[in-house]
Amino acid sequence: xxxxxxxxxxxxxxxxxxxxxxxxxxxxxGTTKIPLNPQRVVLLDYxxxxxxxxxxxxxxxxxxxGNLPSxxxxxxxxxxxxxxxxxxxxxxxxxAFKPDFIVISNRxxxxxxxxxxxxxxxxxxxxxxxxxxxSKKNIKxxxxxxxxxxKAESAIxxxxxxxxxxxxxxxxxxxxxxxxxxxxxxxxxxxxGTRFGIIHDGLDVLQADPKIKAGAHGQLVNYEYIARVxxxxxxxxxxxxxxxxxxxxxKVLDNALIAKTFAAKNNKxxxxxxxxxxxxxxxxxxxxxxxxxxxxxx
Numbered sequence: 001x002x003x004x005x006x007x008x009x010x011x012x013x014x015x016x017x018x019x020x021x022x023x024x025x026x027x028x029x030g031t032t033k034i035p036l037n038p039q040r041v042v043l044l045d046y047x048x049x050x051x052x053x054x055x056x057x058x059x060x061x062x063x064x065x066g067n068l069p070s071x072x073x074x075x076x077x078x079x080x081x082x083x084x085x086x087x088x089x090x091x092x093x094x095x096a097f098k099p100d101f102i103v104i105s106n107r108x109x110x111x112x113x114x115x116x117x118x119x120x121x122x123x124x125x126x127x128x129x130x131x132x133x134x135s136k137k138n139i140k141x142x143x144x145x146x147x148x149x150x151k152a153e154s155a156i157x158x159x160x161x162x163x164x165x166x167x168x169x170x171x172x173x174x175x176x177x178x179x180x181x182x183x184x185x186x187x188x189x190x191x192x193g194t195r196f197g198i199i200h201d202g203l204d205v206l207q208a209d210p211k212i213k214a215g216a217h218g219q220l221v222n223y224e225y226i227a228r229v230x231x232x233x234x235x236x237x238x239x240x241x242x243x244x245x246x247x248x249x250x251k252v253l254d255n256a257l258i259a260k261t262f263a264a265k266n267n268k269x270x271x272x273x274x275x276x277x278x279x280x281x282x283x284x285x286x287x288x289x290x291x292x293x294x295x296x297x298x
Contacts, residue, residue: 020100025141027123029112034120037147038100044089045105045124049075050283051139054155055148062097064089067243069275071285086279094118101145106216126282127216129193132163132202135282155284162288166295167204173298176208178231178263181218181278182252183239188218189225196277199235203294208232227257233297234263235270242274270297 022033040060043049046069049061053072062081066088081097084090086107091114094102099119104112105126115121122141128134136156143152179190179199190196191212200207208231213219226234236253240246253269263269272293276286 023144025122028106028125029109029121029123032116032120032122034122034145035100036145038145040097040099040101042083042094042097042099042102042119044083044086044108045103045126046072046086046280047105047126047135047282047286048103048124048138048142050280050285051142051152052146054284055143055146055151057142057146057148059146062094062099067279069280069286071275072280091115124282127195129197130201131195131198131282132159132287135159135287138282139284159284159287159291162291162295163203166291166298169295169298170204170206174206175232175268175298176206177233177235178208178226178229179235179237180221180226180253181237181239184245187221187223187226189221190218194218195281196235196237198290199294203291205233205294205298223255223257226253227260230261232262232266233268233270234258234261235272235294235297237272237277238274239278242278268297 020035022035024031024033038059042062044064049063049072061075062083063075064085065076065080065082066085068076081093083093089108094115095118102115102119102121103124104115104121105124107126108115109123112121112123124138125134136159139152139156143149177199179196181188181190181196189209189212191207191209191214192200193214195216199205209229234253238248238252241248248271252271258264258269270293273289276289280286281290
C-alpha cells in the first residue's frame with residue numbers, strides 16, 4: 001500500500017499539480033509566460049508600481065528608489081529592495097533577489113535578454129501611439145496576474161468615464177494646444193503619435209501645430225517656433241523637475257516672445273505634473289490625474 005501511495009504521489013507531481021500557473025502575454029519584445037500570483041517581483045516601471053499600489057497588491061518588491069515619484073514615496077521603505085535607478089539599475093541585486101517576474105519599459109529594453117535569463121520579463125510600451133489602450137491593457141493584465149481583476153476593471157471604467165467627459169469638453173472647445181517638454185534650457189514639442197500624444201489622440205484636444213514630427217524625443221523647437229505657432233494653451237512637462245535636477249520653476253517659459261502668445265496672455269501656460277507625465281504615466285493613479293489636469297484646463 002505504501003509503495004502504491006508513493007507511486008501515485010510521484011505521478012501526481014509529474015503531471016504538474018504543483019507547477020505554477022502561467023498566462024502567455026504579448027508585448028513589444030515578443031511573448032512571455034508570466035506566473036500568476038508571483039511572490040517576488042522586480043518593477044522597473046513606475047506606472048506599473050502605481051497600478052499595483054492602487055490595486056492593493058501585497059508581494060515582495062524590488063524597485064529603483066532613485067527618482068521615485070513623491071506620491072509613491074512609501075516604497076522607499078526598507079521592506080522594499082532598492083535596485084538603483086530606472087536606467088542605472090543593479091543587475092547583481094536583481095539576480096540576488098530571485099524574482100518570479102520582472103516588469104520593464106522601453107527605457108530598459110536593451111537589457112531584455114539579460115533580464116529574461118533571470119525571470120520572465122514583460123515590457124510596458126510607454127512609447128505606444130495609443131497610450132490609453134496600452135494603459136488599460138496593462139492595468140487589466142496586472143489585475144489578472146495578481147488576482148485583482150474586478151478591481152482593475154472598476155478602475156478602467158472610472159478612467160473611461162473621465163476620458164469621455166474630457167473628450168466632450170474638448171469637442172466643445174476651439175482652443176488649440178501645444179505640448180512641450182522642457183529640459184535644462186531645451187524645448188521639445190510633442191504631437192499626435194508621440195509619448196505625450198494622449199492629449200490629442202486620446203482626449204481629442206486640438207493640436208496647434210499638426211506638422212510636429214513624431215519621435216521618441218519629440219521635435220526640438222525654440223521660442224521663435226512657439227511664438228509663430230501661437231497656441232491657445234501650452235502644456236508644459238518639466239523633465240528637470242521630474243528627475244530632481246531642480247525645484248519647480250513656474251517661469252520656465254518666461255520669455256518676451258512667449259509672452260505675446262494667446263496662451264501667455266490668457267494665463268494658459270499649464271505646468272503639468274512632471275512625475276506623472278514623465279516618470280509614472282499609465283498607472284491607475286497617474287493616468288487619472290493626467291486626464292483630470294487636461295480636463296481642468298480646457
